[in-house]
Amino acid sequence: MSKPNLQLTDSQYLQGLRVGNNEVLTALYKKYYNLVLKLVVNNSGTSEAAKDVYQETIIVLYENVKKPQFELNCQLQTFIYSVAKRLWLKQLKKNGQTFLFREDEEGEIADVSEDVSLHEQKEKDFEKVNQSLAKLGEPCATLIRDFYITKLSMDEIAEKFGYTNADNAKNQKYKCLQRLKKSFFDSPTVEQSEIERK
Amino acid sequence: MRNTDLFDNYLNGNLGTQETSDFESRLAADEVFANAFNEHKTLIAALKEHNEIEKLKSQMNLIHEKEFGGDAKVISINKKDSFIRHYGKTALVAASTALIVVLGTVAVLTPGVQQTSNQITELGLKLKASNEAIVEGIKEGSQKPVHAPANMEGSAFALNNAGYIITSYHIINGADSVFVENKGLERTLAKVVLTDPRLDLAVLKIDNKEVTKNWNVPFSLSGKTTDIGEKVFTLGYPRKDMVYGEGALSSLSGYSNDTTMYQVSIPVNPGNSGSPLLDDQGNVIGLIRGKVTSAEATGFAVKSIEIIRSIHDQGADSIRTSGKKPMAKGLKRSDQIKRINPYVFNILVYKND
Known part of the structure; x- marks a missing residue:
């Protein structure tokens, strides 16, 4: 059986x-x-x-x-x-x-x-994150993931990416995050770009 | 400390009591600060959700590959009565299922709204009529021996006079018992003897001498590739009655340029899987396997030469006759069909869930 x-x-x-x-x-x-x-x-x-x-x-x-x-x-x-x-x-x-x-x-x-429209909203966010991370490029995208998702410490990140120390890694993370923020919040949502075309 | 670090520390609960309350007072008092924090929080939450969904997707892809990865990429055109178990108590559902496919075809293929709706209406009547017919059938059926609905049905055809028949692997996959029947044959047990999941083929044997003693199969698998444009036809069991379909051989490759298959311009329907594909002379040139979408009159058939090769590779050449002159050659199509009919079967598969 x-x-x-x-x-x-x-x-x-x-x-x-x-x-x-x-x-x-x-x-x-x-x-x-x-x-x-x-x-x-x-x-x-x-x-x-x-x-x-x-x-x-x-x-x-x-x-x-x-x-x-x-x-x-x-x-x-x-x-x-x-x-x-x-x-x-x-x-x-x-x-x-x-x-x-x-x-x-x-x-x-x-x-x-309602469940499906919640999903549609989330799907847009998902796509936005996808695009923003792609635009961000490497090593930034991985660095951001390592810090926020994998929860590596700054020391571990410094070692992994070959930065001289944790402060240096922190600076890099800051720069990467600022760029990510800019592209995430500046990228027009679908509705906005539709309005603009009109 | 940069604001973003402060935000992260706050979100991760790394601030002390005093720092936390300072932070919260500042949020309440400083709008710019609060906006920056909310942006940060939104972005990090979006990142985390993105990661979770990515993870879920890759988990699901692994599960899918493992559990259903062997399934043919082409749609399996079979009819599963489990649909009735899920969605309705009567066979009406099954009837409308099949007809909706037809409606869909009309809606897609016919340009012009007016015309479309006209044709849908017309078909709608047929739908009703056929449902009524089925209701009748159910009423009448109560006097006859009642069989449990099969989990899966399809078509099959004979390979030789010894009772070997062939069908699609996806029809019998996971079967506990398989029966065949047609107009001249009462429901009879068949057992699976060979399978080729790659080509989606399964050979079964009807182990009942009473049934097969007078067999004289009028066709055999063609050892040649057929040319594009040749007229072809098929006989199968998309429903309880045999259904004939004809068209032309439209491509020497099937779905995704798979060269083991032909593409044919014959509308095939659920239940057609396992039907023989025949040329004008009555040679079997393929076995209907599937179609891409229900909205197109396009079917795919495994080439007979591939079937022959598969049987040969499994050392089972004796289960098929070869080089047989088709007995139906030169006959009128309707007479050809009369000859072929008894050797095409409706196949019923039962599974214990």
Whole structure:
């Protein structure tokens, strides 16, 4: 007999996702993948598109469980299906593919508009960070990551990057951070640039 | 101390009690200072979230690769009744699933809004009619032996008279039991004898002499590559009844320039996976494997020469007949189909979740 799959309750999945437990994430990922695959593939999508939609759906869920006041108002499966459907419809619309979904599923759909719009905001920030870090270049991007994410000390950073001492490293970090700030806050958001074009 | 260092120390809880309260008073009193701090806080939070999402993405990619990485990149065109388990209690859902694909095609391919909506309406009627038909079917079905819905269905066709048949690997992957049936054949057990996940192929055997004793398979796998533009056709089971589709061979390579596949201009639907692709004379030149999007009349088929090679590489040449003159050659298409029909199967796969 093969090892049975990890069976968890909805709230155990959410808790595991919140703390980044890889085993729980694996179980969650396996559990609902076919649901979203089916949804996308049956509605003009490829399995690659399904993978993207599914991963984005999990990200939406992740962003939500990270909120301190988050409460799931429906079954996890319903949430995942509803978010995936919304994301896929958006994608189809973007591609100019008008498409009809089956009416008889409407009853099982949860209202996830707020969750998805939160995600859209976060996605913009994510892209902005991406662009800003790319613009920042090396060694700055790594230095900033080492300090703020990996939490290396200034001494460790000095050694890693070959600065003579921690103060020197601190100066470098300061310069890098100022540049990052400038590009992050000065880069127009999508809406702003649209307004400017008008 | 620079402001940014002060911000970091405050955010990391590295300030003493006095320093903390000094810092907070300054935040309240000095607007410029407070704005600078808020900017800093926003940026660092965005950096951290960015990192978390990156981490989550790479975790998911690893999981995906490990759990589903072997799946063909082409869409698997099969129909899974698990959909019914998830989304509805009746077979109505399955019927509308298939038809929505058609609606989508019309909506995308037909230019002009007016025309589009007209055609959708027309198809909508068909949808209704067919749903009603299925409801009828359900009612009638209650008198017949009731089979549990299969987890996966597709098509398959015969390789030789000994009961060997071939289908797509993705159909039978993970199966606990596999059955075949068609108009002339009651649901019969088949067992998997060979698989080739790379080409998405699986060979099964119907181990029932009663069934196969009178077999005379009218086609064999073609050992040649077919030319672009050749007329081709397929027979398969996207639904309970055999469905015929025809078109032309449109490319000598498939999805992502995969040279193990042909591209054909035949609309293929869920359930067509494993259908034979035949040329005008009735030679099997491929096995329908998938399509890229449901919105295009484009299918992909594994080339017969690749199938022959795969079987050969597994030392199993005897499970197929070769060089057979197609018995359906020169016949009218409808007569060809009558000959071929009994050797194309609907395949039903059951899995224990």
